[in-house]
Amino acid sequence: MDSKTVAAPAADIEQPGATGMFAWYADTGPRERHAFWSCKVGYMLDGMDTQMLSFVIPTLVATWGISLADAGFIGTLTLLTSAAGGWLAGILSDRIGRVRTLQITVLWFALFTGLCGLAQSYGQLLAARALMGFGFGGEWTAGAVLIGEVIRARDRGKAVGLVQAGWAIGWGAAALLYAWLFSVLPVSLAWRALFIVGLVPALLVLAIRRYVKEPEIYRQARAAQKDNGEPPRLVEIFSPTLLSTTLRAALLTTGAQGGYYAITTWLPTFLKTERHLTVMGTGGYLATIIVGSYVGYLSSAYLTDRLGRKPNFILFAVGSMAIAFAYTSLNLSNSAMLWLGFPLGFFASGIFAGMGAFLTELFPTRVRGSGQGFCYNFGRAIGALFPFLIGALAKQYGLGTSIGLFAVAAYGVLIVAALTLPETRGRELEST
Structure with missing residues (x-):
């Protein structure tokens, strides 16, 4: 039989400490904390890499002479490819695991963000940014599923929401990097340097690989699938x-x-x-x-x-x-x-x-x-x-x-x- 969800007792939801914004963290073990911080930092870096484009659009318009419509199309295509990447990452996370999918998506969006900084034409930037979108969308899905399964029911909303809050921190980091790089480098180099800094998230994969383990509930579901020979199907x-x-x-x-x-x-x-x-x-x-x-x-x-x-x-x-x-x-x-x-x-x-x-x-x-x-x-x-x-x-x-x-x-x-x-x-x- 498939996995199922059942309601927790109301007393468990209202237990002392469960409603505190951060009190729940003290009751978590190393497995939960490693997953929490890996996902949160991943969202921060995802947000940083994604928001970089909004800061360099005026520079691209002036440097390459592209139209606002061309610049806007980069953003639209990124969103569309991120939607496809998110769905694909969800399928992969059921097939090969939450943690492995998270590693792949983080490495993917970091690599193609860095390649945006090496683009020599509008077409190359469009292609690199579109490919980056696959990883950007996929990282949200893999991280959300992982942290949602690791954290206990009464604290799940707080933990997953705090992970999601990493996006705003990444947005702020992109703004600060933009202000600093454009103040110390020529404009022609500053926008490239900003994208190349987007390679940094690739280092997170090393930490994920060493410290983050698959959720126990997923391991149980995988074992059951092997026993009954029924892997998850796309149309399910x-x-x-x-x-x-x-x-x-x-x-x-x-x-x-x-x-x-x-x-x-x-x-x-x-x-x-x-x-x-x-x-x-x-x-x-x-x-x-x-x-x-x-x-x-x-x-x-x-x-x-x-x-x-x-x-x-x-x-x-x-x-x-x-x-x-x-x-x-x-x-x-x-x-x-x-x-x-x-x-x-x-x-x-x-x-x-x-x-x-x-x-x-x-x-x-x-x-x-x-x-x-x-x-x-x-x-x-x-x-x-x-x-x-x-x-x-x-x-x-x-x-x-x-x-x-x-x-x-x-x-x-x-x-x-x-x-x-x-x-x-x-x-x-x-x-x-």
Whole structure:
């Protein structure tokens, strides 16, 4: 029989120490801590490598004379390949193991980020960045499944959310590296050096290889598969037993990522061109968003265990809707816009902190990687289309209205999906 999930006793969920943001860490052993830090550092470096492109786009436009559309296409293609890479990594993690897949994906995105710095033409950069996307998407899936299976049920949301928070730290690291390299090197070399620094994550593979072990529940599931001769199949997540869960979980992630891309991709352009605000291009505004993102991740990680998975998603979706309304409908000053960057990062990023734990708990162990990889990256692929659709609709309805419509629709879909899915807070993962 496949792995299954069962609800933990309520007393276990509310046990003293279980609700503290960091108290759970003291009760973990070396296996859990090694997995936690490997995944967290992996997410930090993943975020750092991924965000580098946003900082060098103006330099590429000026140096190579490419259009904004060409520059934007690099980002879109990276998102699409990352969606494919995430699904593939999920399948691999069920077949060859969570840890081995994590090693492969980290090495992959580090290698191709470094190669971006050696590109001699737009076509070479596009190819290197697209290939980097496979590893960037795959690392999220492998890391989320690994940490979700290693940490006990009552602390899973906090632990996985804290790992996810590494993304904001990586984003901040990319911003600091950009500021430093562009201050000490000529522009023609600085952007290349920034990408080449992206090779550093490859060193993490050495630590993962030495210290991180496969989760015990996965080892049990693999042993059972060998005994009965039934390896996991790709189409299993679309079987009658799991199809409804797969579709609803895919809608949940589509809402989260579609809303995120709807707000973050076009807001700077809207506020610069239609509201004529200058704060958008400042380092202070970027820093405010990054700090808001990190605090949002931490808060959501705590609340997803405290309130439950579904209430937490709905809370952050409503907050994101409110932010989209404020940005597109209110007449805001530069000062107000600067401070609004904090709740923008808080809600739009924080909503993702509970995603890994929730998807881990929705799928049985034998196909957990496939299910989690497909659902999260289906959402990423569809969400990547939102910026294009908003741009097309803006010709008729205006950019602000289009952003608002798509944001409300996306988060509305998330809320509906969350209401129809089961609550999984405190659910134990078992293999039989």
